[in-house]
Amino acid sequence: MTTRMRFRPDADSRPDEDGSAAVTMGQVSVRFTARRTRVTALRDVSFDVAPGEFVSIVGPSGCGKSTLLKVIAGLTKPSAGTASLFGLPVTAPRPDIGYVFQRAALLEWRSVRRNIALQAEMRHLPRGSASERVEALIGMTGLRGFEDALPHELSGGMQQRVSLCRALVHEPPVLLMDEPFGALDALTREQMNVELRRIWRETATTVLLVTHSIAEAVYLSNRVIVMSSRPGSVLEIIDVGLPRDRDYVATMAAPGFATATAHIRELLGARTTAD
Numbered sequence: 001m002t003t004r005m006r007f008r009p010d011a012d013s014r015p016d017e018d019g020s021a022a023v024t025m026g027q028v029s030v031r032f033t034a035r036r037t038r039v040t041a042l043r044d045v046s047f048d049v050a051p052g053e054f055v056s057i058v059g060p061s062g063c064g065k066s067t068l069l070k071v072i073a074g075l076t077k078p079s080a081g082t083a084s085l086f087g088l089p090v091t092a093p094r095p096d097i098g099y100v101f102q103r104a105a106l107l108e109w110r111s112v113r114r115n116i117a118l119q120a121e122m123r124h125l126p127r128g129s130a131s132e133r134v135e136a137l138i139g140m141t142g143l144r145g146f147e148d149a150l151p152h153e154l155s156g157g158m159q160q161r162v163s164l165c166r167a168l169v170h171e172p173p174v175l176l177m178d179e180p181f182g183a184l185d186a187l188t189r190e191q192m193n194v195e196l197r198r199i200w201r202e203t204a205t206t207v208l209l210v211t212h213s214i215a216e217a218v219y220l221s222n223r224v225i226v227m228s229s230r231p232g233s234v235l236e237i238i239d240v241g242l243p244r245d246r247d248y249v250a251t252m253a254a255p256g257f258a259t260a261t262a263h264i265r266e267l268l269g270a271r272t273t274a275d
């Protein structure tokens, strides 16, 4: 079953002027052949993401969430259907978009500043404006004072902040995040959630986040896409409907938060009681 829901502008959204979606998945299916076995990773996946929207994707392990992000980035070719960015079909890798992975994968011999700047160098961005942007991101992500530190001198949370800066340095119109906080401890993860939401609001970037945390998905997003187990398809797209200003503790206690997380848990068939 697929659910196709047009984005509905609300208090927490910024649709663009000409109405075209930032990301469109149009009946995308992906099949892999590995060691003579065919695996259908995605089946008939359709959804739109509006410019400036924050959308999370949750689903069981192996349901094709990473594959979905790779299709949008042009790293995996769909077997059927089309992914489009701002109305243009994705036919090749798209270096203009930002990608944050679970592991920061920083260059150990480069300082924080030079790890972030590397992306600007690879994209041949003008040095002056790139350096301004690097400094602005360092300030925005709370890395001030650590610009000259090497990756091994940073905590896991700080490494992921560097990874986020690196993905944002070229001001990507779309940021893809694949379980970026999965390796962090619970408290650092909460802190990163709060920071990510603030950074998203400051940069106005369209974000697609893959996460295993239902709470993280609901706290951060305008909408949450819930996927079925493999072959991954869209079970339901949930409008979170929480206010734009989201204090972390108050949001966790809000009735709307409890309703959304309970509904997603139910869709995923998660057991919530021990027996």
Ligand SMILES: Nc1ncnc2c1ncn2[C@@H]1O[C@H](COP(=O)(O)OP(=O)(O)OP(=O)(O)O)[C@@H](O)[C@H]1O
Pocket (backbone or CB within 6 Å): 032, 033, 034, 039, 040, 041, 060, 061, 062, 063, 064, 065, 066, 067, 068, 230
């Ligand atoms: N390059 C590939 N070749 C063959 N099979 C692949 C390839 N990439 C992914 N798959 C298969 O496609 C399915 C979906 O994988 P994917 O990594 O997208 O799932 P996921 O939902 O991100 O998983 P997880 O939550 O565990 O990270 C899996 O069965 C996986 O083994």
